[in-house]
Amino acid sequence: MNRAIPSAAFRGSGSTASTEARALFYQSLTTTVPKELVHRASVAEVMLTDWERVSKDHFTVAAQWPRGHSFFANVDGRHDPLIAAETIRQAGTLLTHAEFGVPLGYHFLMWDLSVSVQPEILRVGTAPASVDVEMTCEDVKLRGNRLAGCRYNAVIRRDGQVAATGSANFTCTSGKVYERLRGDRSDFAERQLPLTAPVAPQNVGRISPMDVVLSPIGDPNRWLLRVDTRHPILFDHPVDHVPGMVLLEAARQASTALLGCPCLPVDFSSEFMKYVELDAPCVIEAQHLPDSGTDRGERVLVTGYQDETPVFRSTVTMAPFSA
Structure with a gap:
């Protein structure tokens, strides 16, 4: 600027x-990009600082990760891998509005999101981490002359080294169409369930009970999704369903609880099949997966259910903390 x-x-x-x-x-x-372009209410939660179109469907986005964050806290001396996921989400939203002309006020539905990080490149240094995100859009779908959805792939580099890769698939729709799809679900304030008690923070890799998104139900491999709509980061602004980043955090916490030891999530591969509603309990279930044959770590399958119907699924690879 x-x-x-x-x-x-x-x-x-x-x-x-x-x-x-x-x-x-x-x-x-x-400076940061306008918060409206990344669907954030708080300027402090905007990670992106600039962007540039390289070619028709190829872009570069600049971002900065703070040395410390109230929610995306350092993990084993490294930047939280979920901050990479949030950066990729924000980059896709930014380009959709700023480069593809989708009006503000449109609603986005994420169908899947995958992230893979390189732990050695995530180490927290003596200054905030400046990163560059290479974005490539494919399978672009148009409704008339307006973007209706696409898949985008991201490569995050720090000082020229690949820190993370990821991809996501989304669709977007106007406010009027969204209201027809959601019906009276938009009246979320009247329908959300009472807040439930958290599991012990240390059992899910957290310090503050405020940041715990799981509640115990008496089963070591199953929990109730704890939805605190007052949380200033996970619920940065009013919404009528549980945001995808809350579900990723639930997958991370469930994986940590299942393994019973501090670990770093290095791979996420998540599907979002349905909206996770605020007015119905969501049960989170975790189970070990067979060894994938790589040295990345242990794999855990985390599934969310509402009314016994799967609503999201995430495969998480957890690596032990370094010595």
Whole structure:
């Protein structure tokens, strides 16, 4: 962004330098992209700082990860892998609005999201991590001349090294169509269930009970999804269903509880089959999966059920903490 700063000293000769000329020296000032373009209410939760179109369906997006975050906390001295997932989500939303012309106010439905991280590149340094996200869009679907959905693939690099890769598939629809699809579900405030008690934070890799998204039901491999719509990060703004990032966090916490030891999630592969409603209990179930033959870690399948119907499924690979 080029913006005039009249009070700044101009590094040039002569006394007739215009305000515009003054601004040219300060082209590298950094700010976040508009929060509306990434569907966030809080500026503090915007990870992205810039973007550029490289070709028709190829883009680069700049982002910054803080050294510390109130929810995406450091894990084993590394940036939380879920901050990579949130960065990929935000990048897809940004491009949909800023480059493909989808109006603000449209609703997005994520069908799947996968993320794979390289733990050695995620180490927290002495400054915030500046990362570059290479985005490629494919299977672009149009409704008339407007984007209706697509799949995008992401490669996140830090200092030129691949820190994470991921992909997602989504569709989007206007507010009027969304209201017809959801019916009276949009009146979420009147329908959400009472908040349930959390499991012990240390059992799911958390410090604060506020950040726990599982409640005990007396089964070591099954829990109730704990939905706290007052949470300032997971519920950054009012919604009429459980956000996908809450479900990813539930998958991470269920995997940690099942394995019974601190681990770093290095791979997520998630499907979102239906909206997870606020007015019905959601049971979270975790089970071990056979060894995949790689050295990435142990695999866990986490499934969410509402009314005994699967609503989301996530395969999580958990690696032990480094020595």
